[in-house]
Every structure is written in structure tokens, then in C-alpha cells.
Amino acid sequence: MxxxxxxxxxxxxxxxxxxxxxxxxxxxxxxxxxxxxxxxxxxxxxxxxxxxxxxxxxxxxxxxxxxxxxxxxxxxxxxxxxxxxxxxxxxxxxxxxxxxxxxxxxxxxxxxxxxxxxxxxxxxxxxxxxxxxxxxxxxxxxxxxxxxxxxxxxxxxxxxxxxxxxxxxxxxxxxxxxxxxxxxxxxxxxxxxxxxxxxxxxxxxxxxxxxxxxxxxxxxxxxxxGSLNPVFVTEGALAERSGELVSGFVTSVSGSAGQLCTKPGYVFLPEGHGLDQGIADAAASVAPHRLLNPRITEGYAARREAILATSGVRAIAEGRVEFDGEGQGWVTPTVVAVSLDDLLAARETLLEESFGPLAILVETDPGTDLAALVPILLEGNLTATVHAAAGEATPELRALVRVLTEHAGRVLFGGWPTGVAVTPAMQHGGPWPATTNDxxxxxxxxxxxxxxRPVAYQGAPEELLPAPLQTANPWGVPQAVSPAGESTAWGANL
Amino acid sequence: MxxxxxxxxxxxxxxxxxxxxxxxxxxxxxxxxxxxxxxxxxxxxxxxxxxxxxxxxxxxxxxxxxxxxxxxxxxxxxxxxxxxxxxxxxxxxxxxxxxxxxxxxxxxxxxxxxxxxxxxxxxxxxxxxxxxxxxxxxxxxxxxxxxxxxxxxxxxxxxxxxxxxxxxxxxxxxxxxxxxxxxxxxxxxxxxxxxxxxxxxxxxxxxxxxxxxxxxxxxxxxxxxGSLNPVFVTEGALAERSGELVSGFVTSVSGSAGQLCTKPGYVFLPEGHGLDQGIADAAASVAPHRLLNPRITEGYAARREAILATSGVRAIAEGRVEFDGEGQGWVTPTVVAVSLDDLLAARETLLEESFGPLAILVETDPGTDLAALVPILLEGNLTATVHAAAGEATPELRALVRVLTEHAGRVLFGGWPTGVAVTPAMQHGGPWPATTNDxxxxxxxxxxxxxxRPVAYQGAPEELLPAPLQTANPWGVPQAVSPAGESTAWGANL
The missing domain is CATH 3.40.605.10 (Aldehyde Dehydrogenase; Chain A, domain 1)
Structure with missing residues (x-):
């Protein structure tokens, strides 16, 4: 060394x-x-x-x-x-x-x-x-x-x-x-x-x-x-608030030029959703944003090209990648759509994180069993998001939520995964490959x-105990005490 | 498969x-x-x-x-x-x-x-x-x-x-x-x-x-x-209760024929401790015990032979390994002593777990800095034990306890590490190689x-939340709630 x-x-x-x-x-x-x-x-x-x-x-x-x-x-x-x-x-x-x-x-x-x-x-x-x-x-x-x-x-x-x-x-x-x-x-x-x-x-x-x-x-x-951060939008949510969905989605995909680990990369929604024009308009209003560095631009441009060249992929907002005089890449959002069948046919190309302002809409037939689809399509993720109508709680939706908890560390309802609050209950992690340690x-x-790491002291005199373990508790920390005599009742009153 | x-x-x-x-x-x-x-x-x-x-x-x-x-x-x-x-x-x-x-x-x-x-x-x-x-x-x-x-x-x-x-x-x-x-x-x-x-x-x-x-x-x-489970005995403890130490030690080493992951394998104590005869007598009173299987006997017999043959090792209780007609090994306790210098000279042979009723006394000069010795001699352990006199709390003892907590998951005072209580505060683990995951x-x-593994739900309606997260709390589980309004005061009143 x-x-x-x-x-x-x-x-x-x-x-x-x-x-x-x-x-x-x-x-x-x-x-x-x-x-x-x-x-x-x-x-x-x-x-x-x-x-x-x-x-x-x-x-x-x-x-x-x-x-x-x-x-x-x-x-x-x-x-x-x-x-x-x-x-x-x-x-x-x-x-x-x-x-x-x-x-x-x-x-x-x-x-x-x-x-x-x-x-x-x-x-x-x-x-x-x-x-x-x-x-x-x-x-x-x-x-x-x-x-x-x-x-x-x-x-x-x-x-x-x-x-x-x-x-x-x-x-x-x-x-x-x-x-x-x-x-x-x-x-x-x-x-x-x-x-x-x-x-x-x-x-x-x-x-x-x-x-x-x-x-x-x-x-x-x-x-x-890495994380794909899938989003699932129901018919009910589309009927209730398609304009809000479009603006929230484009904002979340394009913020910080999509260079966020919780960027929503895939949106599963019913075919005939009718969002193309709204997304195209919203994406067109996003100003070009510099990517972090030329290496990231290179990786992003290659991913974007490969996706746009994939059979069955339809560009809703094609977006751009342009270089300035210092070799830095400037980008606008790219949003594409693909049918579920075409996604499955090209999954090696299409199912991989794109680090930048790119998202893929996956259009599904009515009645598609989304809960059954998740284990086939997804590994572990930091987040998964559900957009449903107010009060919607069908068995299909419950099944989807259930399977999403097995594939993500945080499941959102009606919001967007970017913008992680720093709070006691926040979970920013998830099954492999979202994290190495879930x-x-x-x-x-x-x-x-x-x-x-845990350490226990057995039979220690008060004067040799660290402060938090002392009966005198000089730091005033919470102490969970198991009193004598309780073990004989364990299991007896259940 | x-x-x-x-x-x-x-x-x-x-x-x-x-x-x-x-x-x-x-x-x-x-x-x-x-x-x-x-x-x-x-x-x-x-x-x-x-x-x-x-x-x-x-x-x-x-x-x-x-x-x-x-x-x-x-x-x-x-x-x-x-x-x-x-x-x-x-x-x-x-x-x-x-x-x-x-x-x-x-x-x-x-x-x-x-x-x-x-x-x-x-x-x-x-x-x-x-x-x-x-x-x-x-x-x-x-x-x-x-x-x-x-x-x-x-x-x-x-x-x-x-x-x-x-x-x-x-x-x-x-x-x-x-x-x-x-x-x-x-x-x-x-x-x-x-x-x-x-x-x-x-x-x-x-x-x-x-x-x-x-x-x-x-x-x-x-x-x-694996774990060596070192024990440290002070002059004060020897003066106070040498008989009790001998009987507790021999019982702990020989119980279940020493085939316990918390068996005390090494006892560090001042030279001139005067415990030889007591240990020899106590060990002689232990009846032969069968080891778990012939493979374990083979490993134990080889370890014991190597230790007894090492330069500077003195047998206090030589013990025996004998085979019955079915090829099972029957053993009585082996306790040896070695000076700290001889231990250091033969550490490759001597500092390794013996799975069976064998322990090594390590005799130290007065004034030996035991706290400094621990990082040189020990990796991670399930337990470490200190025997001191009542009220003894010298700086040397405090330093030893401190360093032992860095090398063990459980630090005992005045007891023996075998016989792990099943309780809320118990810790049975420790730094590598005691466990793979400390x-x-x-x-x-x-x-x-x-x-x-943790999962968070964000913005979920009550009807889509799992029972323990519902405000209605049908299972009556403890819920730690962070109310609105507290974040603006974070860090302000310390």
C-alpha cells in the first residue's frame, strides 16, 4: 500500500x-x-x-x-x-x-x-x-x-x-x-x-x-x-386523471436528466391509453439538460439507439443527444412505447436500466394478468409504483401489489418514485440487483x-459496563428489560 | 436437480x-x-x-x-x-x-x-x-x-x-x-x-x-x-476463589465431551497460579465420554497429539482417547499449559480450535499487557470471559474488556461460556471467523x-396496506409514528 x-x-x-x-x-x-x-x-x-x-x-x-x-x-x-x-x-x-x-x-x-x-x-x-x-x-x-x-x-x-x-x-x-x-x-x-x-x-x-x-x-x-422502477397504471387511473399522470411522469423521467436511481423506467398501461400526444407535448417542453460526463453520455446514447432500433418500438418523444464544444452531452427526453409481446421478444435489449431521460411504455391487452407477469419480467427494484383510481381495490390490484412487494423495497401509490424523502420510515433498497444486501x-x-454489530455482556459488574448498558443509564437511552420470572409463562397465553 | x-x-x-x-x-x-x-x-x-x-x-x-x-x-x-x-x-x-x-x-x-x-x-x-x-x-x-x-x-x-x-x-x-x-x-x-x-x-x-x-x-x-473462547483470570480472582475456578473450568471444558462451540479453549492466567494439582484431580474424576462420531474422534486425536508434541507444552491432565468395538472414540479431558513465549513460537499449531475436551492454559508473566496481546493472538470469537476479584476495575482490566468486545460477541464476567441462555438479550455470534455475518x-x-427484509409503502390507501401498517392496526403491533411538523426542529435542540 x-x-x-x-x-x-x-x-x-x-x-x-x-x-x-x-x-x-x-x-x-x-x-x-x-x-x-x-x-x-x-x-x-x-x-x-x-x-x-x-x-x-x-x-x-x-x-x-x-x-x-x-x-x-x-x-x-x-x-x-x-x-x-x-x-x-x-x-x-x-x-x-x-x-x-x-x-x-x-x-x-x-x-x-x-x-x-x-x-x-x-x-x-x-x-x-x-x-x-x-x-x-x-x-x-x-x-x-x-x-x-x-x-x-x-x-x-x-x-x-x-x-x-x-x-x-x-x-x-x-x-x-x-x-x-x-x-x-x-x-x-x-x-x-x-x-x-x-x-x-x-x-x-x-x-x-x-x-x-x-x-x-x-x-x-x-x-x-441498478433499478428499473416499474410503474403500473390501471384503466381507472387513466379515466380519472390522465393529464396529471402525463405531467407527473414526464417530470419524473426528465428531472436531473433522468440520472436518478429511482427514475421510472417502465410504465405498464392498457393499450389505447391515448397518452401519446400529451407525453410528446410535455417532453417537447423540457429544455435540454447536460448529462454528468461524457462517459455517461456515451453509454446513454448507445442504449437509446439500441432501443429505438428494436423491432416494435414506437417513438412517442424521440428526444435528442447533442454534444457541446467541450464534449459534454445535452439531452431531451426520449419516451417510446412497445407492446408486451414485442417487449418479451426483445427483452435482452429492452429490459435494462437506461441512465438518462428515457422511459418505455409497455402496452398491455385488457385482462393481462400483471401479477403473473412481474416475476417473469422483473428482478429486484428500489421502487415499484401503482396508479389506480380512488377506492380501487380489486383482487387483481391486490395481487399486483403483493407481488410488487416481493420485487421492490418501496411500493408507491399514486405518486412518482423520484424525490426520496429522508425520514424514519423510508426504505431505499431492494432485492438484488437493486442492492447487494437487502x-x-x-x-x-x-x-x-x-x-x-451486537455485543452482549454477561454477569458484568456495573462499573465495567458501557454507559448504555448500566442500570444507572447515564445517557438516558431506551432499555428493553426482560424481568425475572417471565420465562415460565412463555407460550402459555397465546 | x-x-x-x-x-x-x-x-x-x-x-x-x-x-x-x-x-x-x-x-x-x-x-x-x-x-x-x-x-x-x-x-x-x-x-x-x-x-x-x-x-x-x-x-x-x-x-x-x-x-x-x-x-x-x-x-x-x-x-x-x-x-x-x-x-x-x-x-x-x-x-x-x-x-x-x-x-x-x-x-x-x-x-x-x-x-x-x-x-x-x-x-x-x-x-x-x-x-x-x-x-x-x-x-x-x-x-x-x-x-x-x-x-x-x-x-x-x-x-x-x-x-x-x-x-x-x-x-x-x-x-x-x-x-x-x-x-x-x-x-x-x-x-x-x-x-x-x-x-x-x-x-x-x-x-x-x-x-x-x-x-x-x-x-x-x-x-x-469456529471459536477459541478465551478466558482471562486475574491474580485477584485466583486469590479469591481458585477452587471454584478449577471446578467451573473443568466442568465447562469436559461437558458434552467438549463438543460445544463455546467451550473455553484457552485460559490466560499468571504463571505460578498453582492450579495444576486441582485441575489434574478434577479431570481425573471425569468419566470417559463418547465423541459424536469416528470422524470427529480422528480429528480430535490428531489435534491432541500435535499439541502434546509441541515444544514447551506441559501436560497437566493428559487424558485419553480410546476406541470401542464399534470404532467410536471415548475420551477424558486433556489440559495442558504453555508459556506465552512458547505459545507465540508455536502459534500455527497451538492457536486453533480443538473440538473435544481439551484446553490450553497460557501462563503469563506479571505485568503482561493482556489488552495489547489480544489483537496479536485472537481473531473473532463467540465469547470471551474475564475472571476478576469482586470490585476489581483497574485501568488494565478496563482496557482488556474493551479490546475483548472487539474480538467477541459475548463477554462474560465470572462465569463460563458454555450453557447459552435462550433470552431476548442473548448474543451468539461474533466477528469472523466466529460467524460469516456479524x-x-x-x-x-x-x-x-x-x-x-424491509419494505416501505408510500401513499397507500388503508385498504391496500398489509395489516401491521394499517392505521386500524388489527393485529395490535407496536407502531413507531413520526408525526407531521417535527422535521423543522431536527437538530435544533441538541
Whole structure:
């Protein structure tokens, strides 16, 4: 390992214990300090982000604010202490299997985490984004592998974060940045690193997950990869609100030039839906938007060409891909339609994520058994969306909802999947290949559990227990206590 | 896949939805019915287990009772509903990042689970043991890969479990058994199977974990592998209760002929401890015990020979390995001592689990920095134990406890690690190679979360929500509600 990486890994490892030992209220205040610092530096950071990513100012200001709110939410989570999942079994001489000792269990930080930043959210899934916030909240030092799409923003954000954490009294080495793919892989392989997180493509995620699993000591790896985000529209919904459906759909497909992991890529709807003109008009009103970088433009243009050239595909809004003098691609939305039969005939070409403002309408015959279709067509997804009429709850619709929950982490009703709220109940994950690890989420407070492991203390004297497990409970965390005497009644009153 | 396995995989897949949809109280009652049936059939099952495993009647009766209590505890867990981790974000027009929809999240069963049974606990870690109980509690059909060490017991227990589940109204296919290593691997590779669990050796666990990770669609795999279970005894503890230490130690090492994953394999204690005669006497009073099978005897005998032949090793109780007319090995405890320097010199030979009644005392100089020693000597363990004097809480002891929590899932004070209580706070897991996945436990109620994944519903009408997420809450499960209006205060009052 090169000396710079060695220094970084050593510093993260040295920070692990003092950082884990910080009082949660102090760690919470440090997260708030980072949020404050990001907002105080918004003008400069957003200007750099605009230049490096081509994303619009309003979107980037909103994303920075979201990143700050996310840090504040994790601060609340840490201060509350419920995430520690403290369980206390009282010693019990009458235990059903003979006397039991006092046992106390809680969750402790894993240690240093390497977080691979995404290209498409230069704030919310990058330097100080959700993976960083949740790992710091858990008490784990973070080594961020910067995304090559916004290197200057990465260094500027790093400076803001490091200064805020230091001013808040957090140990040196709790947040560091490395650049370069080889460097990121070297850190992922380092025995001092205890977990990895990633947001990006399926091949890159598979590659990194494989490295994490093949280490001499394997570590957990949380990758958020690809998603088709199917949408299902019923006859009833079309009859009730076709205009609203068209505008919501085109807005969701074209926002941030479709470079969102929750972009609705496929809309299943009855043939004869009559939306062509409305979609064409709405798409025509979308101004050209720069894609993140030339590599992404190249991939998008090839996908778009292949789809448009596929037998049975009808262009509703053909859209454009044009290059500027700096080699950056500018795009307008492409929306095509295809019958279910033609989709099935060309599934190798058509059923793959298009990273950019492109969506495919899949037109189905009346009476098509959509619930039976889902397992044939779909792998795992981050989201699946249902548009039905008010009060519609047919057996067919229930069956569809049921099967969608088996193929997605979040099922929406009457909305659009882009714009993921940062809240306690949010789920941003899903069955493979949406994520490498479907036990978790990368957005929302449950994301913190990815970076924790359980430890139990048995028969420990109060003075040797960590603070959250002490009967005196100096941090005031929630403690779930199982009293003595209850085991003999287990199962008796059901 | 052979037709029999195909039928089994298909039946498990067909059972997944109806089983997941069972009312939790009905599923809880079914678990209690299995517990009742096991206890009602105890005489016959224990007799078969004695013949097949060589374990003693009292131990096996206690283990069967433990297995039944475990099922009753999971029944309580299921009926309570807290394991569903229901989170409800109220719709919030004033949300800090713009209006947010109603989002509701809970945990759903993964689907069919394959569970590889252990040899050393023919009830508690086999057919109806902890992995089966927790997967059934979660609502996942189980395919049990039977252990070849107790095939007749496996079939008899299967019959008891299947009949009890059917009589309790559970769907066909929720519990099935396959025998044979190739058959188990084929089931683990089957796309209809969604998770695996395992208790056994490091090589077998690594092999199976690799298969789970290399599937076209990878699945979570929860393996409990090897553990050295170090014990640390202070001068103070020796001065206070050396007799009690000797008897507790020899009992823990020799119980079930040392064939327990939590057997204390290494005892670090000050040189000049003066325990040799006491240990020799206690070991001499232990009657010969049959090992589980000739393959285990062969491995144990070779390990024991290698240890006794290592330079610097002093036999305190040499013990014996003798074969009976049927080729089964009978053993008495072997306890040896070695200096820390000699241990370090021969670490390749000496620092490896011995599956059987063998333990190594490691004699240290006064003032040895034990906390510094732990990372050099130990990988991950299921347990680590500290014996100190009453009230002892020196900085050295605190440092040792701290480092032990980084190398073990359960840290004990003043007891012995064998005899794992089945309780809400129990942790039976630990850093690699103790387990393949240190986010979980295989004993205690937290084990249920291994077989669940989160799903969120956004903006769903009440009539399309699953029961635990409905505002009406027909199952009466705990629901954590985040009200509207709170987001603007996040981070403000810390």
C-alpha cells in the first residue's frame, strides 16, 4: 500500500476507539455542526457542483439542503439512543432452563468504513451524504472514496466536513478522502477497514462486493446498484386523471436528466391509453439538460439507439443527444412505447436500466394478468409504483401489489418514485440487483444499523459496563428489560 | 436437480406466500404446538439421539427442553409484533424538504430458507433448533439439510414437526428435510431459496458462504463457525476463589465431551497460579465420554497429539482417547499449559480450535499487557470471559474488556461460556471467523431478523396496506409514528 493510503488507514483505525467512545450527544452535535457548515458554504459549493456535474442550481441547492437535513435527522437518531437496541435480561434464578445470568446486549460501531461516492448526487450520495452521515452517526470513522466526476467539489466539501468535525471536538481521522479506483480498492482490502458502502452501477458494485467477500476476513458491503422502477397504471387511473399522470411522469423521467436511481423506467398501461400526444407535448417542453460526463453520455446514447432500433418500438418523444464544444452531452427526453409481446421478444435489449431521460411504455391487452407477469419480467427494484383510481381495490390490484412487494423495497401509490424523502420510515433498497444486501436501506434512519454489530455482556459488574448498558443509564437511552420470572409463562397465553 | 429436490424446492416456494400471510398469533400457536409435540415425544427422541450421538441422557433431555422453550420464546416474539419494526411517517405538508407523503415501513419474510443442521446439538441446532425456529417465526418456509451424524433422529423429529405444523393449520411445505451434502448444496443454489443458515466448521461454512455469494442472485448466509473462547483470570480472582475456578473450568471444558462451540479453549492466567494439582484431580474424576462420531474422534486425536508434541507444552491432565468395538472414540479431558513465549513460537499449531475436551492454559508473566496481546493472538470469537476479584476495575482490566468486545460477541464476567441462555438479550455470534455475518445472532429473539427484509409503502390507501401498517392496526403491533411538523426542529435542540 502506498504511504499516503497507509497513513489514512492508520489514522482511521486510530480514531475508531475514541470516536466510538464519544458521548452520543456530542456526536449528534458534531453532525449538526457539519450540517450548519455545509449550509454556510452553500454558495461556493453549489457553484463548483454546477460546473463539475452540469446539474441545475435549484436542484443542487435542494440537494445540499437535503444533505444537511439528513445530518440533522441522524443527529436526532443518535441523541435518542434507540438505535443502540439495548436489551437487558435480568438475572433469573427461576429461569425455565435453570438459573440465568444477567445479560445485556447493545449495538457497537463496526470500525472504519469505506464509502464509494456516487456521481449523480454530488452532495446527498457523495462526500457528506447518507452513507457518510449514517456511518459517522453509528460512531464509525469514514474513508470516502471520491467520485471522479466532481473532484474539486469533493476536496472542498472534505475541507468543510473535516473542519466542522474538528471544531466539534471529534478525534482526528474520523473523516478522510481518497481519490482513484485503485486506491479505493486498496482501502476496501485493508484489514483495518470493517465495512463498505457504494452507490453506482451493477458491474462496479458486483466487483467491489466480490472483493469484500473474498478478503481473508470478509466484511459487510452495502451496494446500491441498478433499478428499473416499474410503474403500473390501471384503466381507472387513466379515466380519472390522465393529464396529471402525463405531467407527473414526464417530470419524473426528465428531472436531473433522468440520472436518478429511482427514475421510472417502465410504465405498464392498457393499450389505447391515448397518452401519446400529451407525453410528446410535455417532453417537447423540457429544455435540454447536460448529462454528468461524457462517459455517461456515451453509454446513454448507445442504449437509446439500441432501443429505438428494436423491432416494435414506437417513438412517442424521440428526444435528442447533442454534444457541446467541450464534449459534454445535452439531452431531451426520449419516451417510446412497445407492446408486451414485442417487449418479451426483445427483452435482452429492452429490459435494462437506461441512465438518462428515457422511459418505455409497455402496452398491455385488457385482462393481462400483471401479477403473473412481474416475476417473469422483473428482478429486484428500489421502487415499484401503482396508479389506480380512488377506492380501487380489486383482487387483481391486490395481487399486483403483493407481488410488487416481493420485487421492490418501496411500493408507491399514486405518486412518482423520484424525490426520496429522508425520514424514519423510508426504505431505499431492494432485492438484488437493486442492492447487494437487502436487509438494509441507504436512506432514512434505519441506514445506521448497517454499521453496527451486537455485543452482549454477561454477569458484568456495573462499573465495567458501557454507559448504555448500566442500570444507572447515564445517557438516558431506551432499555428493553426482560424481568425475572417471565420465562415460565412463555407460550402459555397465546 | 433431481425430481425429489425439485418437488421440495417447489413446495417451499408455493408455501412462502400463504405462510407469510398467516396471522402472527396463528403462527405463534403453531410454534407452541411444535414445542408441545417435541416434549410429548421426548422419551422416544432422546433414546434415538443417545444411540446416534453418544451424548448423555440428562444432557439430551435438557437440550430438548431448551429447544421447546426456544420455540415458545419465538412464539411470544411473533405474537408481540415488535420484531416487525413498524415505522409510520405521517404525511407532512410542512416537511423540511417540501411536502412528504405518508410512508410506512415494516419487515417481511425473505422466503424459503435452507438450514444446515449441526452435529453437536441434535435438538437445539438441528431439525427444530434455533435456526428453524427463528425462520418459521419470521414466516419463512424451512428446508432443513439434515446432519449425517443423526439421520434417524432427523427423520423422527421431522415427522413430529410436520405433523404439529399441519395440525396447527400451517400450509404444506413450510417444513421439509433433505439429506446429503450434494443435495444441500443444490438447494442452496436454487433460485427459489432466499437465505441460508449453518452451524459447523470453518471450512464447510466458508464453502457454503462462497456458494451463497456466487449465485446469480446472491443471498444472505448466516454461518456460525469456529471459536477459541478465551478466558482471562486475574491474580485477584485466583486469590479469591481458585477452587471454584478449577471446578467451573473443568466442568465447562469436559461437558458434552467438549463438543460445544463455546467451550473455553484457552485460559490466560499468571504463571505460578498453582492450579495444576486441582485441575489434574478434577479431570481425573471425569468419566470417559463418547465423541459424536469416528470422524470427529480422528480429528480430535490428531489435534491432541500435535499439541502434546509441541515444544514447551506441559501436560497437566493428559487424558485419553480410546476406541470401542464399534470404532467410536471415548475420551477424558486433556489440559495442558504453555508459556506465552512458547505459545507465540508455536502459534500455527497451538492457536486453533480443538473440538473435544481439551484446553490450553497460557501462563503469563506479571505485568503482561493482556489488552495489547489480544489483537496479536485472537481473531473473532463467540465469547470471551474475564475472571476478576469482586470490585476489581483497574485501568488494565478496563482496557482488556474493551479490546475483548472487539474480538467477541459475548463477554462474560465470572462465569463460563458454555450453557447459552435462550433470552431476548442473548448474543451468539461474533466477528469472523466466529460467524460469516456479524450483524446477527443465532440464539435469542434477535435471531429472527436474519430472515426478514424491509419494505416501505408510500401513499397507500388503508385498504391496500398489509395489516401491521394499517392505521386500524388489527393485529395490535407496536407502531413507531413520526408525526407531521417535527422535521423543522431536527437538530435544533441538541
Amino acid at each position: 502506498n504511504p499516503e493510503l497507509e497513513t489514512i488507514a492508520a489514522a482511521a483505525a486510530a480514531a475508531a476507539q475514541p470516536f466510538a467512545d464519544t458521548n452520543p450527544r456530542d456526536r449528534a452535535r458534531a453532525l449538526v455542526a457539519v450540517a450548519d457548515a455545509l449550509e454556510a458554504n452553500a454558495d461556493g459549493l453549489v457553484a463548483v457542483a454546477m460546473a463539475e456535474t452540469g446539474l441545475a442550481e435549484a436542484r443542487l441547492r435542494g440537494e445540499l439542503r437535503r444533505t444537511a437535513v439528513q445530518l440533522r435527522l441522524f443527529a436526532e437518531t443518535v441523541a435518542d439512543g434507540g438505535y443502540l437496541d439495548v436489551r437487558i435480561d435480568a438475572a433469573d434464578p427461576e429461569f425455565a432452563l435453570g438459573p440465568r445470568a444477567d445479560v445485556r446486549r447493545y449495538l457497537v460501531p463496526l470500525g472504519p468504513v469505506v464509502n464509494f461516492a456516487a456521481s449523480n448526487f454530488p452532495f446527498a450520495f457523495s462526500v457528506a451524504g447518507g452513507d457518510t452521515a449514517s456511518a459517522l452517526a453509528a460512531g464509525c470513522p469514514v474513508i470516502l472514496k471520491g467520485n471522479p466526476g466532481h473532484p474539486e467539489l469533493t476536496r472542498r466539501t472534505e475541507a468543510v466536513v473535516v473542519e466542522a468535525l474538528a471544531a466539534a471536538g471529534m478525534p482526528d481521522g474520523v473523516f478522510q478522502v481518497v481519490m482513484g479506483q485503485e486506491e479505493g480498492v486498496a482501502i476496501l482490502r485493508d484489514p483495518r477497514v470493517k465495512a463498505g458502502s457504494f452507490t453506482g452501477s451493477i458491474p462496479a458494485g458486483q466487483f467491489l462486493a466480490g472483493i469484500a467477500a473474498a478478503r481473508e476476513v470478509p466484511i459487510p458491503f452495502f451496494g446500491e446498484l 436487509s438494509s436501506t441507504s436512506v432514512g434512519t434505519a441506514a445506521i444499523t448497517r454499521f453496527l | 433431481n425430481p425429489e429436490l425439485e418437488t421440495i424446492a417447489a413446495a417451499a416456494a408455493a408455501a412462502a406466500q400463504p405462510f407469510a400471510d398467516t396471522n402472527p398469533r396463528d403462527r405463534a400457536r403453531a410454534l407452541v404446538a411444535v414445542a408441545d409435540a417435541l416434549e410429548a415425544n421426548a422419551d422416544g427422541l432422546v433414546a434415538v439421539a443417545m444411540a446416534e450421538t453418544g451424548l448423555a441422557e440428562a444432557r439430551l433431555r435438557g437440550e430438548l427442553r431448551r429447544t421447546a422453550v426456544q420455540l415458545r420464546l419465538f412464539a411470544e416474539t411473533v405474537a408481540d409484533g415488535g420484531y416487525l419494526d413498524v415505522r409510520i411517517d405521517a404525511a407532512d405538508p410542512e416537511f423540511a424538504l417540501g411536502p412528504r407523503a405518508d410512508v410506512r415501513r415494516y419487515l417481511v419474510p425473505l422466503g424459503p430458507v435452507v438450514n444446515f443442521a449441526a452435529s453437536n446439538f441434535p435438538f437445539a441446532f438441528s431439525v427444530a433448533g434455533g435456526d428453524t425456529a427463528s425462520a418459521l417465526a419470521a414466516g419463512c418456509p424451512v428446508i432443513l439439510k439434515g446432519n449425517p451424524g443423526h439421520p434417524e433422529l432427523t427423520r423422527r423429529t421431522e415427522a413430529v414437526v410436520v405433523e404439529a405444523l399441519a395440525a396447527a393449520g400451517m400450509p404444506d411445505g413450510v417444513f421439509q428435510v433433505v439429506m446429503g451434502q450434494e443435495e444441500g448444496v443444490a438447494i442452496l443454489r436454487d433460485p427459489r431459496v432466499k437465505a441460508g443458515s449453518f452451524t459447523g466448521s470453518i471450512p464447510a461454512g466458508q464453502f457454503l458462504a462462497g456458494i451463497a455469494a456466487a449465485r446469480e442472485v446472491p443471498i444472505p448466509f448466516f454461518g456460525e463457525l 450483524s446477527s445472532t443465532s440464539v435469542g429473539t434477535a435471531a429472527i431478523t436474519r430472515f426478514l
